[in-house]
Amino acid sequence: FKTQPFFYENISELEAYFVKKADEEQQSLVNKIRKVHGIALSHAIPLKDDIIKLYGSQIENTSTLYQTIRTNAAYKSIKIPMKATENGYQFDLNHRIFTEDVPYGLDIFIEIGKRLGQETPFLSELRAWISSIGLSYTESAVDYIPEDTFAYVRKQGIASYDTSSS
Secondary structure (H helix, E strand, C coil), rough: CCCCCECCCCCCCCHHHHHHHHHHHHHHHHHHHHHHHHCCCCCCCCCHHHHHHHHHHECCCCCCHHHHHCCCCHHHHCCEEEECCCCCECCCCCCHHHCHHHHHHHHHHHHHHHHHHHCHHHHHHHHHHHHHHCCCCCCCHHHCEEEEEEEEHCCHHHHCCCCCCC
């Protein structure tokens, strides 16, 4: 890259589509947890709705996820984490987006899908791509998930936890 792009303002429609696909798979898992295990998860709403809920009037155009992201004033001037090199910029693979969001975010959704018996083809493909560019992790949040997660959640009374009034 000749210049360091903005993370949100420069998002393409294709990139927004990928974010939407990931969100749809996550929402599908949330809906299955609600149905099968009776856990409310009222705070687990679609990404576009969540951004609108959080930033409301700061967003110029909420017609699509793409526009919601691009026109959110709160996201202005946030740049993609990159390192300056002699030839411009390259991704900073040591940034938390790569070191935390994958092993402690993406991996959890894929594991929950496995435990629910529900495939996560897009999330799994995204994870495979991340591995293909040379990123590997020695641990992940999956290492810390109780074996019977859903029984544990119900036992702790978390199933009825509701943040919708917050």
